[in-house]
Amino acid sequence: MNFEHEMLVGFAKSYGLFYLLALSLLVLVYTYWPSNKKPFDRAARSIIDDEDRPWE
Amino acid sequence: MVGQLTVNERKLAFLILILIAVVGLAMAITGADKLFVVHGLIIFLSALGTIFLVISGYFLPPPDIENAKHYYDDPTRAGIIIAMVWAVFAMFIGDWVAWLLAFPEMTFDAAWASFGRLRPVHTTGIIFGFGGNALIATSFHVVQRTSRARMPDNLSPWVVIFGYNLFCLLAVSGYFIGITQSKEYAEPEWYADIWLVIIWVTYFILYLRVLARRKEPHIYVANWYYMAFILVVAILHIVNNLAIPISLMHAKSYSAFSGVQDAMTQWWYGHNAVAFFLTAGFLGMLYYFLPKQAGRPIYSYRMSIVGFWGITFFYMWAGSHHLHYTALPTWVQTLGMTFSAMLLIPSWIAAGNALMTLNGAWHKVRDDATLRFMMVAAVFYGLSTFEGSFMAIRPVNALSHYTDWTIGHVHAGALGWVALITFGAIYALVPWLWKQKRMYSPKLVEVHFWLALSGTLIYVFSMWNSGIIQGLMWRTYNESGTLAYSFVQSMVEMHPYYIARAIGGLFFLIGAIVGCYNIWMTVRSARMLAGAPEFETPDLGIASAQEIKAGEQA
Numbered sequence: 001m002n003f004e005h006e007m008l009v010g011f012a013k014s015y016g017l018f019y020l021l022a023l024s025l026l027v028l029v030y031t032y033w034p035s036n037k038k039p040f041d042r043a044a045r046s047i048i049d050d051e052d053r054p055w056e
Numbered sequence: 057m058v059g060q061l062t063v064n065e066r067k068l069a070f071l072i073l074i075l076i077a078v079v080g081l082a083m084a085i086t087g088a089d090k091l092f093v094v095h096g097l098i099i100f101l102s103a104l105g106t107i108f109l110v111i112s113g114y115f116l117p118p119p120d121i122e123n124a125k126h127y128y129d130d131p132t133r134a135g136i137i138i139a140m141v142w143a144v145f146a147m148f149i150g151d152w153v154a155w156l157l158a159f160p161e162m163t164f165d166a167a168w169a170s171f172g173r174l175r176p177v178h179t180t181g182i183i184f185g186f187g188g189n190a191l192i193a194t195s196f197h198v199v200q201r202t203s204r205a206r207m208p209d210n211l212s213p214w215v216v217i218f219g220y221n222l223f224c225l226l227a228v229s230g231y232f233i234g235i236t237q238s239k240e241y242a243e244p245e246w247y248a249d250i251w252l253v254i255i256w257v258t259y260f261i262l263y264l265r266v267l268a269r270r271k272e273p274h275i276y277v278a279n280w281y282y283m284a285f286i287l288v289v290a291i292l293h294i295v296n297n298l299a300i301p302i303s304l305m306h307a308k309s310y311s312a313f314s315g316v317q318d319a320m321t322q323w324w325y326g327h328n329a330v331a332f333f334l335t336a337g338f339l340g341m342l343y344y345f346l347p348k349q350a351g352r353p354i355y356s357y358r359m360s361i362v363g364f365w366g367i368t369f370f371y372m373w374a375g376s377h378h379l380h381y382t383a384l385p386t387w388v389q390t391l392g393m394t395f396s397a398m399l400l401i402p403s404w405i406a407a408g409n410a411l412m413t414l415n416g417a418w419h420k421v422r423d424d425a426t427l428r429f430m431m432v433a434a435v436f437y438g439l440s441t442f443e444g445s446f447m448a449i450r451p452v453n454a455l456s457h458y459t460d461w462t463i464g465h466v467h468a469g470a471l472g473w474v475a476l477i478t479f480g481a482i483y484a485l486v487p488w489l490w491k492q493k494r495m496y497s498p499k500l501v502e503v504h505f506w507l508a509l510s511g512t513l514i515y516v517f518s519m520w521n522s523g524i525i526q527g528l529m530w531r532t533y534n535e536s537g538t539l540a541y542s543f544v545q546s547m548v549e550m551h552p553y554y555i556a557r558a559i560g561g562l563f564f565l566i567g568a569i570v571g572c573y574n575i576w577m578t579v580r581s582a583r584m585l586a587g588a589p590e591f592e593t594p595d596l597g598i599a600s601a602q603e604i605k606a607g608e609q610a
């Protein structure tokens with residue numbers, strides 16, 4: 001049991017840190033990728049004038 | 057309602073309900089304890105009542121094929137009304153509990169009216185009954201609109217609404233008669249839990265099916281929040297409720313976890329219930345209804361994405377701040393504390409994004425109480441997350457834990473954020489769905505707004521005061537090194553604050569009742585208009601869109 005506990009702690013303290021750092025980086029790169037700006041702006045506007053029926 | 061189902065769906069509905077009725081009947085007949093029998097009967101009768109409903113519409117002509125060209129909004133309409141009914145019921149109980157804390161003798165010596173039973177009726181009724189139905193209803197609306205696609209079938213949304221409310225009914229009726237597994241916000245017993253898993257998976261699959269049918273390639277950010285809500289709640293619910301019933305004929309079960317693992321699992325669940333039930337889903341609501349009502353796109357779409365990942369990944373690790381100074385290893389407590397502090401960033405990104413969206417449209421906020429509901433909700437969201445991050449710091453928690461400060465924090469979030477954003481969304485949605493230009497009475501929306509805001513402020517300020525006094529009294533020592541005050545002395549000190557809180561809660565409750573009346577009258581006038589022969593509705597829901605001026609948004 002103790003061994004498992006130590007292992008888990010070690011894993012959480014090392015791997016956990018790096019995977020969260022990597023994830024944050026990925027998210028930031030994705031959101032700030034220049035060519036993504038256009039679709040994002042379009043998406044933001046798209047809800048303002050969503051029509052009253054589904055598209056065919 | 058049944059008229060909207062195709063003939064095959066009517067048959068399927070009938071079959072499903074028969075199956076539920078049989079299970080209910082079997083529980084009632086074989087049940088080894090009285091409580092289990094009562095729940096069997098509730099399941100049986102709910103299914104039976106709905107069977108009659110299906111039969112009454114069974115031979116109606118099949119629905120118009122034209123329907124496929126419209127969104128399917130009946131389940132949303134039903135969900136909104138059910139949510140409001142739960143709101144009034146659970147807030148009534150909440151206020152009752154509040155008076156009970158001021159006047160503990162008000163239990164009339166009846167077990168069902170004791171604090172320990174009424175309190176979970178309040179929390180379950182308000183979070184799951186009111187909040188859950190509002191989330192389900194608005195998510196149906198949002199996912200169809202943003203995907204520009206209709207529901208894939210007409211039955212699944214009804215299964216979700218019926219099944220979910222049956223779960224809520226089992227939960228709440230269970231507390232009154234004494235069924236609980238004593239895990240906060242997860243009190244219902246094993247059979248109700250299994251039932252919720254079935255319903256929740258149906259809900260998740262339905263959501264994915266709508267998305268799969270989408271005509272709009274980009275999935276609007278509100279959907280991500282709603283999906284995180286559905287998916288994570290499923291995971292939390294399943295893991296925290298792992299238990300072994302003492303038999304298949306008893307209501308009672310024992311948790312798969314024990315000791316500190318049990319505590320950690322419970323608060324991993326508990327805090328993520330706050331995160332994904334009371335936050336992520338309602339952020340989905342915010343990101344759709346606020347820009348829509350303001351007629352302006354969200355200030356920064358990018359920030360909404362960064363905030364999304366921040367919230368989903370940080371919250372997962374914050375639960376241990378509920379277990380400071382316990383047998384939980386210190387490093388786990390510190391981890392929870394650190395992540396709680398980090399959580400302030402994505403939380404304030406969301407609150408700031410909402411407020412920046414309104415920057416330049418303050419005249420609308422001034423004139424439109426619906427938008428003001430949403431604006432104030434964003435402010436309270438910012439406030440309660442700041443407070444939460446602060447309370448998660450271990451030495452601060454030493455003062456706040458066990459006191460009314462926690463209750464003040466809860467209701468700053470629950471009244472100020474969750475309830476206000478929901479009322480805002482409902483006031484926006486009701487006129488759109490019932491094809492009216494506006495609510496029956498904008499004045500009453502205004503009245504509701506001020507009742508809700510003053511009620512929240514009275515509630516929260518009285519709890520902050522009483523919480524801090526309580527915390528300080530409990531840690532004041534005299535010269536001989538013993539406690540200066542007895543526990544009873546601290547309770548006497550609380551009395552005036554408890555009365556103030558109950559009055560604030562009463563304001564909030566009256567506001568919700570005013571809201572119900574207003575919604576009811578709006579629906580009624582829509583019905584009366586629909587009765588008139590040449591009723592043609594213009595598409596009013598998008599009226600606000602025309603008001604965006606070029607250059608208002610970069």
Ligand code: HEM
Binds near residue numbers: 150175467474
């Ligand atoms: C009319 C308005 C309301 C009143 C009068 C009220 C009153 C109360 C009272 C008296 C308690 C027990 C406090 C204690 O044990 O010391 C409580 C607990 C709670 N209420 Fe409310 N409430 C109201 C609205 C709401 C709403 C709208 C929500 C959620 C959306 C909510 C969520 C909760 C939760 C989660 C708890 C448990 C807190 C904890 O265990 O720390 N309440 N409420």
Ligand code: HEM
Binds near residue numbers: 397399448457473
């Ligand atoms: C950054 C965000 C937040 C953080 C870090 C946070 C942190 C905390 C902390 C430290 C406690 C006290 C735990 C204890 O001493 O037992 C607490 C309790 C609570 N918070 Fe928050 N909070 C946040 C946001 C919210 C929001 C937005 C809501 C509601 C809508 C909310 C609802 C609750 C509830 C219901 C409890 C009481 C749990 C219980 O003991 O029954 N929190 N929170």
